[in-house]
Amino acid sequence: MKRVFRLQGKGKLKDGGLRGLAMHPEIEDVNTTVTLIQALIPLGLRAVGEALAAEVTRLVGPRYSRTGGIPGHVRWCHQQGSVYLADQKLPITYQRVRDRLRKTEVPLTTYQQLQLPRQADAGLFRKVLLGLSCRNYEVCAETVPEAFGLSPSSVSRRFIRASARQLQALQERRLEPYDVVALLLDGKTFVEDSMVIALGITLTGEKVILGFVQTATENETVCAAFLQELVERGLRVEQGLLCIIDGAKGLRKAIQTVFGDHGIVQRCQWHKRENVLAYLPKGQRASVRRKLQAAYAQPTSEAATRALGRLRQELRLMNESAVKSLDEGLDETLTLHRLGLFPQLGVSLKTTNCLESLHALLGQRTDKVDRWRSSDQKQRWLAAALLDIEPRLRRIKGFRALPLLRTALHAELSGKVNLAKFHVA
Numbered sequence: 001m002k003r004v005f006r007l008q009g010k011g012k013l014k015d016g017g018l019r020g021l022a023m024h025p026e027i028e029d030v031n032t033t034v035t036l037i038q039a040l041i042p043l044g045l046r047a048v049g050e051a052l053a054a055e056v057t058r059l060v061g062p063r064y065s066r067t068g069g070i071p072g073h074v075r076w077c078h079q080q081g082s083v084y085l086a087d088q089k090l091p092i093t094y095q096r097v098r099d100r101l102r103k104t105e106v107p108l109t110t111y112q113q114l115q116l117p118r119q120a121d122a123g124l125f126r127k128v129l130l131g132l133s134c135r136n137y138e139v140c141a142e143t144v145p146e147a148f149g150l151s152p153s154s155v156s157r158r159f160i161r162a163s164a165r166q167l168q169a170l171q172e173r174r175l176e177p178y179d180v181v182a183l184l185l186d187g188k189t190f191v192e193d194s195m196v197i198a199l200g201i202t203l204t205g206e207k208v209i210l211g212f213v214q215t216a217t218e219n220e221t222v223c224a225a226f227l228q229e230l231v232e233r234g235l236r237v238e239q240g241l242l243c244i245i246d247g248a249k250g251l252r253k254a255i256q257t258v259f260g261d262h263g264i265v266q267r268c269q270w271h272k273r274e275n276v277l278a279y280l281p282k283g284q285r286a287s288v289r290r291k292l293q294a295a296y297a298q299p300t301s302e303a304a305t306r307a308l309g310r311l312r313q314e315l316r317l318m319n320e321s322a323v324k325s326l327d328e329g330l331d332e333t334l335t336l337h338r339l340g341l342f343p344q345l346g347v348s349l350k351t352t353n354c355l356e357s358l359h360a361l362l363g364q365r366t367d368k369v370d371r372w373r374s375s376d377q378k379q380r381w382l383a384a385a386l387l388d389i390e391p392r393l394r395r396i397k398g399f400r401a402l403p404l405l406r407t408a409l410h411a412e413l414s415g416k417v418n419l420a421k422f423h424v425a
Contacts, residue, residue, distance in 0.1 A: 044085045045085065045090065045092070048083055048085075048092065048114060049092075051110045052094050052095065052108060052110055052111060053095070055108055055109065055110045056075065056095050056097055056108070057069070059073045059097050059106060060073045060074055060075055060097055063075075071101070072099050072100050072101035072102070073097055073098070073099055073100075073106060074097070074098055074100055075095055075096070075097060076095075076096040076097060076098040076105075077096055078093050078094065078095055078096065079093065079094060079096050080092075080093050081093070081094055081111065081115075082115070083111070083114035083115060084114060084115065084116065094108070094111055160380065162384070163380035163381065163383070163384040164380055166380070166383045166384040166387050167379055167380050167383035167384070169383075169387065170209065170211065170212075170383040170386065170387060171211065171383070173211075173233070174233055174234050175200075175210060175230065175233045175234035175235045175236075176234035176236070177234075178200060178202050178208050178210075178235075179202050179203045179204075179236070180200040180201065180202055180203075180208070180210075180235060180236065180241065181201060181202065181203050181239075181240075181241070181242065181402055181405055181406050181409070182200070182201035182241065182242040182243075182244065182349060182402075182405070183198060183199070183200055183201070183210070183241050183242070183243050183244070183263075184198070184199040184200075184201070184243075184244045184245075184352055184354055184355045185197070185198055185199075185223075185243065185244070185245050185251050185255075185355075186245070186246055186352050186355040186356070186359075187215075187218055187248075188359045188362060188382075190214075190366075190372060190378050190382070191372050192216070193214050193215070193216060193375075193378065194214075194215055194216065194217065194218060195212050195213070195214055195215075195378070195382055196212060196213050196215060196218055196222075196223060196226060196251075197209070197211075197212045197355065197358070197359075197386070198210040198211050198212065198226070198227075198230060199354060199355050199358060200235075201349075201354075201396060201402070202402075203402050203403060203406060204395070204399065204402070205395035205396050205399025205400075205402060206393075206395055207354065207390070207393040207394075207395070207396070208390070209386045209387065209389075209390050210230055210235065211226070211229070211230060211233075212379075212382060212383075212386070213225075213226035213229075214375060214378065214379060217250065218248040218250045218251050219250040220249075220250045220253040220254050220257065222250075223250050223251050223253075223254035224253075224254040224257045224258050226254075227254055227255065227257075227258040227259065228258050231258065237259050237262040237263065238262065239262075239406060239409065239410055239413075240262055240264060240406070240409030240410055240412065240413050241259060241262060241263050241264065241409070242264055242266055242335070242349065242405060242409060243255050243259070243263045243264065243265050243266065244265075244266045244267075244268060244349055244351075244352055244354075245265060245266075245267065245268065245352070246267075246268045246271040246352050247267050247268065247271050247272065247275070247328075247329060252265060252329075261413060262413065264335060264409060264412060265332045265335065266332065266333075266335040266336055266349060266350070267329050267332040267333040267335075268333075268350075268351045268352045269296050269333050269350045269351055270351040270352070270353070271351075271352070272326070272329070272330075272333050273289065273292045273293070273296075275325050276288065276292065276315075276322050276325045276326050277289060277322075278325075279319050279321045279322035279325060280318060280319055280322055284318060288311070288314075288315070288318075288322075291307075291311050291314075292308075292311065294307065295307035295308045295311055296308075296333070296350070298337070299337075299342060299343050300337060300340075300342075301334055301337035301338045301340075304334055304337050304342075305334065308326070308330065311326075312326060312327075336349060336350055339405070339408040339409070339412065340408065341401060341404060341405055341408060344398045344401035344404065345396075345398045345401050345402070345405060347397045347398060348396035348397045348398055349396070354396065358386075358389065358393070361385075361389045361392075362382070362385050362386070362389070365381075365384075365385040365388070365389075366381050366382065366385055369381065
């Protein structure tokens, strides 16, 4: 049976015992601030009592006095209620006030404010996101025994509220403040759906989550609408944008449709290598893998093209289908070579590894969900996980060369414009 803290005239706390339960070891460093506040819950309740008693005295005057206060206002009776302290909802008994002249209840402003959870959902949200089950939250939460509002359904509702705010914040985020010079696009599977995530690389090397779209496949229609939404939210592409993709045809067509010549594609070299190797017997894969890696590691476009040409001749004797796979989009795998920036930026931007690493971090937060019930649930979890991960993302290697990339993209666009004028003439 729950015990109730009775807050009387001077706000004295009848039972201030604190018997904390051990926090789940995986999340004990999640919210140190909340932990410290919870350790002071008895003092907080004493302060609540004093604040409520002061407001009652201001309204009706001192106890047993016939003067002071507002005419007609009197103490009425005591009422059971609850207040929020940190992440905990605690029961109390407080003094009611009544206006005898108007025969109405006088609400206590202090009590009304203390009933608002304020940021109480934040700590719970982080704990559930990092792996604590809603069903185990009441056992694992560090709290006083009298706290309530920690049932699985209550915790679930609070997590839904907090994650819905995260989803709204990500979907409505304006992109004008970010000077994006490179864009990575790739999908992560959620049961039968693919969530195509856009990760931006700014001119100073920071990684920014631009958004995501839910789709069954990475088809042109959905991806084009998604990219158009990014542009409408402020993504700037006029100065050129290096788009790193895994080779999905829908994504490639969407980039051409929305960005036009301003979207310069770098195909992921890792995906190209794996696609080619998939056509070969296992005994031949190791040798071809080494030669492909050595070819792509060449510092210049001419050297890489020659090495790939020699490998192509060897593949023709092994498997013509592997040759066709190699030829498909081969020029776009050498975009950084053509721009003259492979030695500086190849480590970070020759593949979609930046997004693959992000997917691994997402898996740590979302793979524990056994049942995806709705689209809203998937999108809330994904948005919450992305915004939780984003502050921890490091700048890319070679970020000091990104201004050179901006210059090279501008030169590439200028060359295309001049070439178009030449053809028209």
